[in-house]
Amino acid sequence: MEFNFKKAAFSALIATSVVSLAACGAGNKKADNTSESKELTVAVDKLYVDYMEGIKADFEKENGVTVNVKAVDQSDVLTNLPIDGPTGESPDVMMAPYDRVGGLGSEGHIAEVTIRNEDNFDDTVKNLVQLDGKTFAEPSVIETLVLYYNKDLVPNAPKTFADLEALQKNDAFKFESEAGKSTGFLANWTNFYYAYGLTAGYGGYAFGKDGTDASDVGVAAGDSLKALEYAKTWYDQWPQGMKDMTKAGSFASDQFIKGKVGALIDGPWVAASFKDAGVNYGAVKIPTLPNGKEYSPFAGGKAWVISNYSKNKEVAQKWLDYVTNDENQTAFYEKTQEVPANVNARKVASEKGTDITKAVIEQFDSSKPMPNIPQMAEVWEPSATMYFDVVSGSKTPDQASKDALKTIKDAIEQKYGN
Template identity: 45%
Template sequence: MTTTWKKASFMGVSALTLMALAACGNGGTDSSDSAASGGGSDSSVLNISVGADYVDYVNEVKDEFEKEHDVEVKVTEKDMFEQMDALPLDGPAGLGPDVTMSPFDRVGQGGSQGSLAEIELPDDGRYTDIDKRQVTLDDKVYGQAATAEALVLFYNKDLTSEAPETFADLEALSKDPKYDEGKYNLGFLAKWTDLYFTYGLISGYGGYIFGDEGTNSQDVGLNNKGAIEGITYATDWFQNVWPEGMLDVTANNDLITDYFTSNKTAAIISGPWDANAYKEAGINIGVTKIPTLKNGSEYASFGGGKAWVVSNFSKNKELAQEFVTFLTTEENQDKLYEMRSEVPANSKSQEKILNSDDEVSKAVIEQYKVSEPMPNIPEMAEVWAGGQNMLFDAGSGNMTPKEAADNAVKTIKESIEQKY
C-alpha cells in the first residue's frame, strides 16, 4: 500500500457523482452488484461488500453471527473505493450492500452526502478518542473503526544499535561522516515534499490543516507561526543536509528506498506497507514511533485506517449495525490481525500486540496514539497539491517558508471557494 489512495480518496463531490453516473451508465455492475441487489431488502439476507483481500476474513467469522441471528451473510467482492463511489446512486436504485468498508477520510464525506447511515458505537472501551473522531462528523457517527495505520520510523540496526528517540538523535546521524556523500549527508531521510509525510512536523510546531478539529475549511492553518516554523525546519534539511534529489517529488521516494536498502542511510520515515520490502532486501530493520521534535512535541502525523460502515439505503440497518459491532469485537479483531496482519482498532486487541514481538505493529500502535485524524471533509482534496508546492518552493529556495506558506494557503482557499 502507498499513500496514493489516501489522496485519491479526496475527490470532489461533483467528480464522485460523475463516476457513479458512469458506473450506472455501464450497468454499474459486476458479479457483486447483482449478488447484492436489493440493498438488503430481504430481511433474511445481509449483504456485505468488501475488497478481495477481506473476503476470506468475513467468510471466516460470519458463521457465529448467522447462527445467532438466523440470517444469511452474503459476502460479495468489490473494490472499497469503487463501492464507496457507486453507493450514492446504487443505493437509491436498490443495489449495493448493507455493510461495506471505507477509509477513514471518506466516512465523514459519505455521511454528509447521505450515503452512510448514522450508527452507534459500543460503550465497552474498545475505541479510543482518536478512533471515535475518525468516524464522526458534526457529532454524528457514521462507522466503527476496523484498522489503524500510521507512519513509523525505520532504522538499520546494523548502522545504529539504538532507536532514535528525538530529532536531536536524527540530527546527530546527519553529522556523522560515515553517512556523508560528497557535501551531503544521508543519515536520516524523509519524503518531506509530501504533506502526508510532513504534516507531523508541521502539526508538532502548531500548524494544522483546517480549524475546529479538521471541520472548518474556512480556517486553514498551514501558514500560522507554528506551521512556518515546521516548514523552516524541513527547509534546512533540504538546503543544508540532503542531496538535491530529495526535492524531486516524483523520484524521491525511490531514492530514499535505494539509500536505505543499500545501507547508506540509518533511519527513514515511512509506512508499515514498506516493511516487507526492507526485510526482503536483507536490512536488519528496527521500527519505532517517530521521534519527538526538538520542541518536545510529538510528531503528530496523520492517523489512518479503515472503518466498517452501513449504507443509508439499507432496509436492514438495525441488523447491519449489529454485524458491524460483531466484526469489531475483540475476538474478531484478533482474527483480523491473525489473517491480515493489519493493526486492529480494538484497544484490547492492540494490548495483546503491544505484548508481542511484532515490532512493526507495535510501532504503528504507538504512533497512531499520538497522530491526528486526517480531515474527512471533501475540501481536503484541495490541500494536497498546494501543500506539495509549498514544501517544494520553500525547500528549493524559490520562496521563503513564509512566502511559500502564504501562497499555498491563498491557493487552497481559492480552490475551496470555487468548488464548494
Template identity: 45%
Template sequence: MSTWKKLGMGVLATGLALTLVGCGNSKSSSSSSSKMGKTLKVSADPSYKSYMKSVIPKFEKKYNVKVKVSYKAMLDEDDALKLDGPSGKGPDVLMAPYDRVGQMASQGQLTTAKLASGRYNAVGKKSVTYKGKVYASPVTIESDVLYYNKKLLKNAPKNFTELEKLAQNSKYAYANDKTKNVAFLTQWTNFYNSFGVIKGYGGYVFGDNNTNYKKIGLNNAGAVEGLSYMTKWFTKYWPSGMQNVTSNENFVTQQFTTGKTAAVIDGPWMAATYKKSKVDYGVAVLPTLTNGKDYQAFAGGKAWAISNYSKNKTAAQKWLDFISNNANQKSFYKKTGEIPANTVARKTASDSGDAMAAAVSKQYDKDVPLINLPQMAEVWTPAQTMMTNAAAGKMTPKQAANKATKTIKTNISQKYDK
C-alpha cells in the same frame, strides 16, 4: 497495505471532491425496515478472504442471516457506491478509509452507525465522526513510524537532534554527491508525512480541531517554523532528487533497503517491502522535534460502514457490532497482521512482541485523526507545492505557506461556499 494512501492523497481527494456536486441524501434511507432481512450483502477487499471465511459462518449462525460476500478492492467499491447503491447493486456494508467516511457521509452515501461502548479511544471515535454523527465502525489503525537499520544503529533515534548528528556523519554521504547525506530520509513532499512536523511546531490545517474549514493554519508562525525546519533538510543535507515528488519515494526505499540509509519515516504498509529486502530493521515511535514537541502524524486506518441505500440496515448494524468485538478484532490481527482499532485487541497485538504493533499503537495515541471534511480535498496538492517551493528555494517558507493558504481558501470558496 494502505493502498488509498499510496495512490497519492492529492489525486485521490481531488477526485472525490468532484463527486460532491449534485449529491444529496438518498431517499432510500427511509425505505429500510427495523426488521432484520434474511440476506446481508458485504463487500470486502480481496486481501481479507481468509479472515472473512472464518467469521461469516459465526455471524450467520448467531443471527440467522445469510451473508453474501463480494470481494472488490476497497477504493473501487467506495467509488462504485454512488451508482451501484441507487440501482440496488451495491453492498449493505463496505469498508472505507477514515478520510473517505466523512467524504461519503457528506454525499449521502452512508447512514449513521452506532459504536459499541468501550471498544475505541477518542482518536478512533473521532476518525469516523462527521459533523457530530458517527458513520462507521473503526477496523484498523495506521500511523507513520520510524524504521531504523539495526546493523547501522544500536537504538532508534529519539529526537531530530540525533538525526541531524547522523546527517553530519560522512559514513552516510550520498554516493553520487558526497556533499549530501542520506542518513535519514522521508518523503516530506507528501503532506501526509510532513503534516506531523507542521502540527508539532504549532501549525494546523483547519481551525477548531479540524472542524472549521474557514480557518486555515498552514501559514501561521508555527507552521512556517515547521516548514522552515523541513526546508533545512532539503537544502543542507539531502540530494536534490528528494524534491522530486514522483521519484523520491522510490529513492528513499532504495537507499534504506540497500543499507545506505540508517533511518526513515513511513507507514506500516512498507514493512512487507523491507522484509522482502531482508534488511534487519527495527520500528519505533516518531522522534521528537527540535522544540521538544511530539511529531503528530495523521492517524489513519479503515472502517466498516453501512450504505445509506441498504434495505437491511438492522442486519448491517449487527455486522458492525459483531465484526468489531474483542474476539473478532483479535482474530483479524492474527489473520491479516493489521493493527486492530479495538483497544482490547490492540493491546493484545502490542503486548505480543510485535514491534510494529507496539510502535504504531503508541504513536497513534499522539496523532491527529485523518481529516474527513470534504474541503480537505483542496489541501493535499497545494500543501505539496508549498513544500517543493520552499525546498527548491523558489520561495521563502513564509511565501510558500502564504501562497498555499491562499490557493486552498480560493478553491474551497469556489467549490463549497456557493
C-alpha cells in the same frame, strides 16, 4: 496491507468530484428497508477475504442470513458508490479510510450507525468516524507514521532529531553519485501526509476546532514557517531524488532496502517490503523535534461503513457490531497484523506484537485525527506544493505559505461556499 497514500491523499478529491454529480439526489436518498434480504454482501480488499470467511459462520447462524464476502478494490467501491448505490450494484457493507467517512456521510451515501461497543474505543478513533454529531462508521484499524531504522547501521534507535542530524553527518551514509549529499535520514515531506507531523509539531494544523472548522485553515499557523525552514535544511543535504514529488517516496524506501539509509519516516504498509528484502530493521516512535515538541502525524486507518442504499441496514449494523468486538478484532490482528482500533484488542496486539505494532500504537497516542470533512480534499496538493516550493528554493516560507492558504481558501469558497 499497503496503505498507498498517493491514492488515499487524493481520494477525498476524487470522491468530491463524483458525489457532486449525484449530490442532489444522494442526500435525500433513503433505502427501502421494508423487505430485509436474507443475504448480506460484505466487500473487502482481497487481503481480508480469508479472515472474513473464517468468522462469518457464527454470524450467519445467529442472524439467519448468508454473508457473501466479495473481494474488491476498496477505493473503487467507495468512489463508485454514488453511482452504483442507486442501481443496487453496491455492497451492503464495506471498509473506508477515515478521511472518506465524513464526505460520504454528509453526501448521504453511507448510513448513520451506532457504535454499540463504544466503551471499547478511545476518543481519537470515535472522532474519526463522526461528523456534525453524527456517527457514520465503526472503527476497525489504526495507522500512523513511525520511524524505521536499520539495526545493522544504527545500533541504537534515534530518540531526537539531533540523533538524526548526527546520522546525516556519518560518512557511512554519503550518497556516492552526488557530492555533499547524504541519506542518513530521509522523509518524504513534499507529500503533506508525511510533512503534517512536522507542521503540527510547530503549531500548525489542517482545520480548526479539531479539524471540523473549514473556515480556519491552519497550515501556516503557530511557528509552522519554522517547520518549512527546517525541512529545507534537510533537503539541502539530500539527493536530488528526494525533490521529485511523484517518486520521492519510492526513492526513499528503495534506498532503505538497499541499506543506504540509517532512518526513515514511513507507514506500517511498507514493513512487508522491508521484511521481504531481508532488511534488519527496527521501528519506533518518531523522535522529538528540535523545539522539544512531538512530531504529530495524522492518525488514520480504516472503518466499517454501511451503504445508505442497502436494504439490509439492520443486519448490517449487527455485522459492524460483530466484526468490531473484542474477539474478532483480536483475530483480525492475528490474521493481518494490522493494529485494531478496539482498545482491548489493541492491548493484546501491543503485548504480542512486533516493533512495528508497538511503534504504531505508541505513535498513535501523539497523532492528530485526520479531518474527515470534505474540504480536506483541498488541503493536500497546495500544502505539498508549499513544502516543495520552499525546499526547492523557489519561494520563501512566508510566500509559499501565503500562496498555499489562498489556494486552499479559494477552492473551499468555490466548491463549498464557506
